[in-house]
Amino acid sequence: MVPLSYYLVLSGILFACGVAGFLIKRNIITIFMSIELMLNGVNLSFVAFAAHWHVLAGQIFVFFVMVVAAAEAAVGLAIIIAVYRTRETLNVDQVNLLKL
Amino acid sequence: MNQSLHLWLIPVLPLAGAAINGFLGKKSSRTAVSTIGLFFSGAAFASALWVALHFSSLQLPYQEYVAHWIRSGSFSVDFAFYLDQLSLVMLLVVTGVGFLIHIYSVGYMWDDPGYYRFFSYLNLFMFFMLTLVLANNYLLMFIGWEGVGLASYLLIGFWFTKDSAASAGKKAFIVNRIGDFGFLIGLFLIIQNFKSLNFDHVFEQVQPLGLETSAGLLTAIGILLMVGACGKSAQIPLYVWLPDAMEGPTPVSALIHAATMVTAGVYMVSRSHLIFERAPIALTVVAVTGTLTAFFAATIGITQTDIKKVLAYSTVSQLGYMFIACGVGAFSAGIFHLMTHAFFKGLLFLGAGSVIHAVGGEQDMRKMGGLKTYIPMTFIVMLIATAAIAGIPPLAGFWSKDEILWKAWEANPAYWAVGAITAFITSFYMFRLLFLTFWGDYKGIKVDDHGQAHAAHGHGDHGHGEPHESPWVMLGPLVVLAVLSLVGGLVGIHNGFEHFLEPVFGSEFPKAIAEPGNTEWLLMGVSVLFSIAGLILAYVLYVSKPYLPQKIAGSLNGFYEAVLNKYYVDELYAKIFVKPLIDGSTNILWQGVDRKVIDDTVNNAAAGARHVSDEVRHMQSGNLRSYAGWISAGAAIVIAYMIWLGMGR
């Protein structure tokens, strides 16, 4: 059998890649996708724990995470479109009007 | 039991007048303001007269309790009034002369834009002075004491837009406060040792005490009270404010700085006579101070050219006489001189005001002269007043001054000698004033010159041609005071006045109230001689040989300059006290403490906050990635912390 820790390590690496992408990338859509990657990593962790402790609530939680991720993706992309309309750029460094 | 005299009415009536004029006077007509002012001060005078009428039927001392004030453990002080012969004399003098001066002011201040303010302050002064005189305890007296100081400040600086007037007001108040400091410490000593400030209780406890031959408690109290009196009554070393106080309008000089406020010190010392009589050292201090002051001020008076300044130094000198009297234990003589001095000095000041009004605001005597043809009424009353102050019998000043000189001789001939010489000098410079002002040729400006009108006069300029007489509203009080100066001294015959005050000042250490003996006649003769000598000398120097004074002044050059400049006392004080104080305040307190410590602390706190925020605001860069960076850094820290927490297990 595969030990739980392996799943957790994989989940952690996926999460770390998501964070790295969030920090490195300049295209707003790519940043958004990194967020989705983070969520996936967490989902894996949930399912792994659910299997380890024989508790189905973990999988239910994954279900809800996906629902929320969907909603968030929809709204987020709508925002990106709206921003693109006004700023005409997808480069997140150029959307800095809130600079002090 | 006594019927209630409603003594409280006497101070409160002028207070009401002050309030009404103060709040409503600005919009009222001058007639209304004068009516209110005269009515309330007149009512106070009428009440005082009524009290005097019923005086013989009273059981003395009469005390009237009005209201609670301080009840602190065993120490209590109340608003209560006290009446005995001494207060009655003071009461009549203050209300009487005060009322006359109110009438005079109607004419003198008529054209002044601050008319209503003047009457308000004048009534306010009456309220405080009457509180001082009628108080039954030292604390209420101190309230009156401070209050008259306040009124004096307000009235000296009445024309506050003028720098010199404003400064003079400040000087008066500050120098007074220095004296008050001594007064307060004296009061604290009294509280500490006698557990009360009521005259009754304190004097009850002082009565059985014996003479203090060396410095002790009573001496300390006496000297401290004297310090307070020096401030209020302008004795050495705190007299410097009085000549400057001449910046105020002339009625103010007459009322406050001649007749009433400056006599508060004498009244206070007389009221505390039981304490002083048991502390011979304190008495000596009083007497010596009085003697020195009398002589010192008189010498300065010889050289002054401003008519009001001469009178100011004369006041200081005469107050010195009163303190000589108190210092040798002749308190009733001091009060007697206080009364006559109120008459003739008030008259002198009001007359001087009339003169100043006549010549259109000029106060320099060298620019006057020959006025006896232009303003005869004023001349006559001034002549009477000058004779009175010079001590020419049978006018008032002669009786009171002579009484003092006789008692001084009995105590110590040295006091008498200085006093007699001072009398000579007094006579000299007073007649000098008279001759310079009224004899000779008129040296003033005759043409219609509006610009010459001195601001200190406060009197609108009519188209002046020649000096003109004052209106009757001003001359009336002058006449009344002249009559009083003529006959006011007669109460001293056969020691009548002293007998009247005997219930107050009688003690186991009596100064013999004896019939005049040969010594006294001799002394009387000598003082009359001195007075006439002064008159003759003044006549010679200023009427027959007017070139002489210049020559004498020239030959005494340096000394003359010193006297002319008041012995540079003001400059000395400025250098020793004022300048270090101002420098210290500027450099240490202002630049050092206020700017560097307080301001800089606040400013640096603000600057520090700004610097911190300058650094921190880089967090708000508007850049999404930097936000993300901060978030992940923070998350890493939190995770690390949680792991660290969980490591123990």
Place this chain on the structure above:
Amino acid sequence: MLNIHLILFLVFGAIALAGAINLLVQRHPINSALSLIAVMAALAGEYLLLGAEFVAAVQVIVYAGAIMVLFVFVIMLLNAGVEEETKGSRVAILFGIPGMLIGSLLVAWVVLRHAGTEAVPAGVWAANVSQTSAQQVPGSPETIGPLLFREFLLPFEITSILILIAIMGAVVLASKPAGQSGGPPQKVQD
């Protein structure tokens, strides 16, 4: 021990990792999107290995099949091009990357130290710790369904409202302002 579970875990894990790293490395967002789809597919395989059938199916259908399609739509709609090199934020590089690295290393270390090597036992599954009932396949719709509509009914309903609101929000945000025609501004490519 090498068994099929482990091999499959490693295979899917490798695919997932490769996709994740490719997402980071690629410069064109469409490539990153396709990598992400690969990651999701691999993860669906992982879920199957853990006995979560339903979740795996939902992963493929919803996540890979709807959300990622949406991403691809938007990328193509906005004609996103190759990422430009712009000066980014110092903080992100200075604090973020090391922070993330340290965090993940820490977690990995802790996990590996404490989690042990117990295998996932087969056996009795329960909805939550207090309930026990014999289920055949742990994550099938028969077991998830009752759970979803009984114990977790409230969150279920709330999330449905959430989706409704998200729809409305997305429509409002992305709609064209009144009076404008056409689509997004076009970059001149000819």
